Amino acid sequence: MNPLLKVENISKYYGSRLGCKDVNFDLYPGEVLGIVGESGSGKSTLLNCLAGHQEPDTGKVVFDTRADGPKDTVTMSEPERRMLSRTDWAFVHQNPRDGLRMGVSAGGNVGERLMAVGARHYGDIRGTAVDWLDKVEIAEDRTDDRPSEFSGGMQQRLQIARNLVTGPRLIFMDEPTGGLDVSVQARLLDLLRGLVRELGLSAIVVTHDLAVVRLLADRLMVMKDGRVIETGLTDQVLDDPQHGYTQLLVSSVLQV
Amino acid sequence: MSTEYNFAYLDEQTKRMIRRALLKGVAIPGYQVPFASREMPMPYGWGTGGVQVTAACLKPDDTLKVIDQGADDTTNAVSIRKFFEKTAAVAVSEKTEESTVIQTRHRIPEQDLTEDQILVYQVPIPEPLRFLEPRETETRKMHALEEYGLMHVKLYEDIARHGRIATSYAYPVKVEGRYVMDPSPIPKFDNPKMEMAALQLFGAGREQRIYAVPPYTKVVSLDFEDHPFEKGGAPQACGLCDAHDAYLDEVIMDDAGTRMFVCSDTDYCRMRREAGHIGEMGVPLAEDAA
Numbered sequence: 344m345n346p347l348l349k350v351e352n353i354s355k356y357y358g359s360r361l362g363c364k365d366v367n368f369d370l371y372p373g374e375v376l377g378i379v380g381e382s383g384s385g386k387s388t389l390l391n392c393l394a395g396h397q398e399p400d401t402g403k404v405v406f407d408t409r410a411d412g413p414k415d416t417v418t419m420s421e422p423e424r425r426m427l428s429r430t431d432w433a434f435v436h437q438n439p440r441d442g443l444r445m446g447v448s449a450g451g452n453v454g455e456r457l458m459a460v461g462a463r464h465y466g467d468i469r470g471t472a473v474d475w476l477d478k479v480e481i482a483e484d485r486t487d488d489r490p491s492e493f494s495g496g497m498q499q500r501l502q503i504a505r506n507l508v509t510g511p512r513l514i515f516m517d518e519p520t521g522g523l524d525v526s527v528q529a530r531l532l533d534l535l536r537g538l539v540r541e542l543g544l545s546a547i548v549v550t551h552d553l554a555v556v557r558l559l560a561d562r563l564m565v566m567k568d569g570r571v572i573e574t575g576l577t578d579q580v581l582d583d584p585q586h587g588y589t590q591l592l593v594s595s596v597l598q599v
Numbered sequence: 600m601s602t603e604y605n606f607a608y609l610d611e612q613t614k615r616m617i618r619r620a621l622l623k624g625v626a627i628p629g630y631q632v633p634f635a636s637r638e639m640p641m642p643y644g645w646g647t648g649g650v651q652v653t654a655a656c657l658k659p660d661d662t663l664k665v666i667d668q669g670a671d672d673t674t675n676a677v678s679i680r681k682f683f684e685k686t687a688a689v690a691v692s693e694k695t696e697e698s699t700v701i702q703t704r705h706r707i708p709e710q711d712l713t714e715d716q717i718l719v720y721q722v723p724i725p726e727p728l729r730f731l732e733p734r735e736t737e738t739r740k741m742h743a744l745e746e747y748g749l750m751h752v753k754l755y756e757d758i759a760r761h762g763r764i765a766t767s768y769a770y771p772v773k774v775e776g777r778y779v780m781d782p783s784p785i786p787k788f789d790n791p792k793m794e795m796a797a798l799q800l801f802g803a804g805r806e807q808r809i810y811a812v813p814p815y816t817k818v819v820s821l822d823f824e825d826h827p828f829e830k831g832g833a834p835q836a837c838g839l840c841d842a843h844d845a846y847l848d849e850v851i852m853d854d855a856g857t858r859m860f861v862c863s864d865t866d867y868c869r870m871r872r873e874a875g876h877i878g879e880m881g882v883p884l885a886e887d888a889a
């Protein structure tokens with residue numbers, strides 16, 4: 344089996360400041376990779392380089408495209424990359440404002456990607472939007488409401504529906520439960536886990552919250568100061584951390 | 600002609616700059632060409648973009664017509680017409696068929712235009728995507744990459760809220776299968792007329808954009824399969840000239856609130872009445888003049 348995503352030597356600097364350095368990994372279809380580390384360790388920088396939101400200084404991000412097989416998304420043309428990011432990729436931002444159109448109804452938010460790839464039948468678009476809102480537990484009678492009228496948890500679920508409606512194969516998430524109440528977090532994580540399994544999605548989840556990756560991730564990458572310092576199966580890394588920093592990270596969680 | 604002004608007010612270099620933008624616009628139908636808009640002796644919102652385009656197109660032997668909401672006698676139309684009478688000494692007319700350049704705000708004349716005519720539109724907001732995407736860097740990219748899904752999101756929202764596409768002015772169009780364009784705030788009733796024999800030029804002064812639709816270019820109003828574009832129009836006929844196919848304005852006649860629907864295109868209405876058509880509330884032309 345080909346990896347869905349093959350990441351080679353990704354580095355990114357902000358001037359002289361290190362964002363992330365020499366990151367390598369493969370992600371296989373259906374696999375969920377967690378990236379953990381404290382604030383400032385380079386998780387978001389890495390994720391943005393992988394998703395095409397930022398251009399890395401070095402390295403390749405090879406994605407197994409449906410049409411042409413493995414292709415480096417760093418060097419592919421911008422139209423092609425933008426097309427990928429609204430069809431085969433999904434991106435869930437920590438702040439729903441970055442991932443939603445706040446002035447557009449929930450149905451319009453979900454329908455946008457369909458219209459972007461050529462859907463031109465209002466009834467069909469709306470029907471699909473309502474189905475997806477239902478899948479993320481947003482009632483049909485909220486279809487015409489704007490996200491600004493939604494709670495934080497609902498906004499996050501709407502972001503997920505808006506992203507998954509075109510049937511992507513890879514979903515990037517940056518602190519998807521950040522800023523939510525603990526009980527709301529749990530519900531969102533359950534939903535995410537269900538969707539990822541049901542749809543056979545591959546996912547890369549960035550978080551500083553080890554509870555999130557314990558629930559969602561098959562494998563873990565631990566980052567510190569822009570570099571990956573430990574990788575392994577989630578249970579292995581969390582139950583028997585090898586690196587001193589990971590041991591600190593895990594124990595500080597246990598103390599909470 | 601007053602000698603204090605260069606022909607049509609603008610200096611030759613500025614007119615050349617505008618003509619280059621116009622040529623580029625004609626070469627890429629519907630594409631917004633940036634241009635260095637000049638200060639004009641009238642406020643923005645009074646059609647400074649259209650005025651600059653007209654100035655760059657006018658020749659001494661042209662006949663100019665200026666309309667606002669279809670009428671030649673509104674303040675805005677009168678002042679622009681006077682401006683060019685003074686600065687270019689061109690012939691002016693209210694008759695659509697005898698004009699070679701027609702500057703307009705909010706309407707397309709009812710009469711079919713010909714290959715010998717130029718229609719110049721005054722445009723307040725040239726960017727049709729701005730409603731949902733305020734970032735100019737992003738909208739330019741969307742045009743460049745032909746990413747127009749957002750335009751349909753706007754129409755989707757209309758239907759979700761009103762049960763139908765409620766946009767009735769500045770109804771977005773796709774030009775020659777490529778660029779999505781704002782037709783300026785004309786009623787959607789006029790959209791089908793945009794596939795015409797005349798050259799159409801659009802000027803946005805404050806926004807510093809020029810765009811164009813060359814003669815016989817394909818202009819398609821955006822819609823959904825299950826909510827097709829409809830141009831709409833009044834169910835009644837013009838009270839003065841009995842036209843059934845014209846865009847009508849509602850006019851309050853007296854203090855008792857008597858209403859009447861009349862052609863917004865005053866020249867078209869006059870022409871029909873001269874040809875003997877009389878509406879329900881109309882009188883023969885001779886009596887009207889008496």
Ligand SMILES: Nc1ncnc2c1ncn2[C@@H]1O[C@H](COP(=O)(O)OP(=O)(O)O)[C@@H](O)[C@H]1O
Pocket residue numbers: 357360361362363380381382383384385386387388389
């Ligand atoms: N836009 C930026 N400009 C300059 N430095 C940045 C920028 N974004 C992030 N950084 C720096 O890069 C490093 C990694 O940041 P980031 O990727 O946001 O980490 P994380 O998501 O793990 O908190 C930090 O030192 C941060 O200050």
Ligand SMILES: [Mg+2]
Pocket residue numbers: 386387388
């Ligand atoms: Mg971050």
